[in-house]
Amino acid sequence: MSLAPRATIIPPFATLTGARILLLTLVFGCTLPLSALAHPGGHERIMTLNQQIEHNPDDAYLLIKRAQELIQEDKAYQKAKADLEKARKLGANESSSHEFNFVTGLWHQYQDQWAEAADAFSRCIEMDTNHLQCHRGLAEIRLAQKDPHGAIEVLTRLIKSSEAAQTDDYFHLAQLLEQQGKPAEALKYLDQAQARFGALPHFEKYAIKIELSQNHLDKALRRHQSLEPYFGKTPQWQYDLGVLFQKAGKPAEARSAFEKALALLEKLKSKTSDASAKLQQEIRDRLAALD
16 A cells, blocks of 8 residues: 655745755755655544554554654654554565555655665665655765766666556656756756656746757757747747747747737736836847947
């Protein structure tokens, strides 16, 4: 039986250790590492588990589940350790339970014991190749150990071998690959994600950024145009289209896009802001440069 996945809610930064904040800046952007995510209603679940364990004191699964909640919600490491030790005596241990290994990994990870956490997560993955949290946790550990190539290996294995991989895993892998000077591979995984999950505009925006960094203007332009169904009626999208046409040496197309952007801004006059006024001036400057 698999434990419920951790919910993706964002706790205050004050709840994070320095090492976990470092992980955010290294790769995960504004998406917090799973090790730092608390459960909504976690205290209520602990109370429920207490009642269940009172009626079923020899249920190893309930003990492991409570240990997970105690670690993530209360940082009650000694109580969690006691639950894990009791679960071990009941037969759930390193060699018999992937969830025992997962929660043991969490226990070490929350205390920045990277090597021990990595060993536990690795054992979990050997027993359950679809265990999403263990793959992500192991990737975080590799980053904490200053091993980005190891993190890339973990996420690549997750995407290739597990049905559990989600869009965030593709995006994080692409970020790591770009940071390691592998833009072509980063683009490959961004495109693979869209082939699997459907159109993901924020993936395509990131792909455009990578294409431009490689001076692939035509490819960036095609990707930008593919976003028209989502953003084509916004002044910013038309302006960005004009800039791309201008960089690609297509002045007539650039002029048309800039004029459409101005027309759209005119329709938004009642909502004029400093940002839209600045964009309007930038468009006029671009048009003047085309004369």
